[in-house]
Amino acid sequence: MNYHWNDRKSITLTRVVVATAILGSAIMTISGPWLTRWMVTAHALPPRTGPVLLVLGYLCAVLAFGMLFSLYKFLRRIEAGQIFVPANVTALRRISWCCVGAAVLCLPAGVGIYLPFAFLGVAAAFMALIVRVLKNAFEQAVRMKDELDLTI
Amino acid sequence: MPIVVNLDVMMARRHKGAGELAEEIGITPANLSILKNNKAKAVRFSTLEALCKALDCQPGDILEFVPDENR
Numbered sequence: 001m002n003y004h005w006n007d008r009k010s011i012t013l014t015r016v017v018v019a020t021a022i023l024g025s026a027i028m029t030i031s032g033p034w035l036t037r038w039m040v041t042a043h044a045l046p047p048r049t050g051p052v053l054l055v056l057g058y059l060c061a062v063l064a065f066g067m068l069f070s071l072y073k074f075l076r077r078i079e080a081g082q083i084f085v086p087a088n089v090t091a092l093r094r095i096s097w098c099c100v101g102a103a104v105l106c107l108p109a110g111v112g113i114y115l116p117f118a119f120l121g122v123a124a125a126f127m128a129l130i131v132r133v134l135k136n137a138f139e140q141a142v143r144m145k146d147e148l149d150l151t152i
Numbered sequence: 153m154p155i156v157v158n159l160d161v162m163m164a165r166r167h168k169g170a171g172e173l174a175e176e177i178g179i180t181p182a183n184l185s186i187l188k189n190n191k192a193k194a195v196r197f198s199t200l201e202a203l204c205k206a207l208d209c210q211p212g213d214i215l216e217f218v219p220d221e222n223r
Contacts, residue, residue, distance in 0.1 A: 150193040152183045 008079070015075045022068045029061040039114075049113050056109050060102055067098035084141040092135035099128035156216045157195075159188045162207045177202035 028035065036053045039045065045053075074091040082088070103125035110118020163173060174184040179199065186192050187199075200211055207214070 147193055150186065150191065152179060152187045152192045152195055152199050 011075055011079050015072065015079070018068055018072050018075060022065070022072065025061060025064045025068060029058070032057050032061075043114060045114060053109075053113065056105055059105055063098040063101045063105075067095050070094045070098070084138065084145040086142055089135060089138045089142055092131055092138055096128050096131040096135055099124045099131060103128060154218055154220055156218050157187055157190050157192070157214060158216055159184075159203070159214055162209055162213055163188075166207050166209075168207065173203075173206055176206045 032054055036050050036057065039053060040047060040050045070091040074088055074095075077083075077085065077088055077091075103121045106117045106121030106124060110116065110121055163170070168176075170184055170188070171181055174181045177184075177199065179202075187195065195215075200214070203209075203214060204211060
């Protein structure tokens, strides 16, 4: 069988992965109390950290859903051929702020509760930076496209 | 914008229709309409050259600078 890989299929695959991540986040959110209990037991954390971890987890879930839904809508627009449009700049800005939020939540948790959270926070902060650079590039591209569209 | 496109005036003087002119200079009637209605943000030299050839005129006959306070 002859199978050809192309840009469109790549975007569709990314969209499916994002949808799977949304599903995974939903399952993790629902099983939050069980996950925190397991975390406290498995890593021998003080029992009082359980509720703190649960609240942090729910706050991170809100940010994760915001980011993943923005990413999903962003990919739908790219599939529809709307690439350098203001809505994509807004989506990237939102994704960047969600990463900043996750970094702000994870860094103190890493210092006070469990060190690997700090690495997660640093990774989120770095991702926020990369997405922000991408957002700035898209912003300029939208401006250039606007000029070019009305150049006769 | 203080740059005014007087394309309709030149077209009337040369008795040229929009469709005919668009075909002659190689742009779509929709783009010619954008240019004619002062909606364009920029004009390529190649378009200007084709317009001047087709209408037998100078760039100054098509483009005019009108300061904002005079509009």
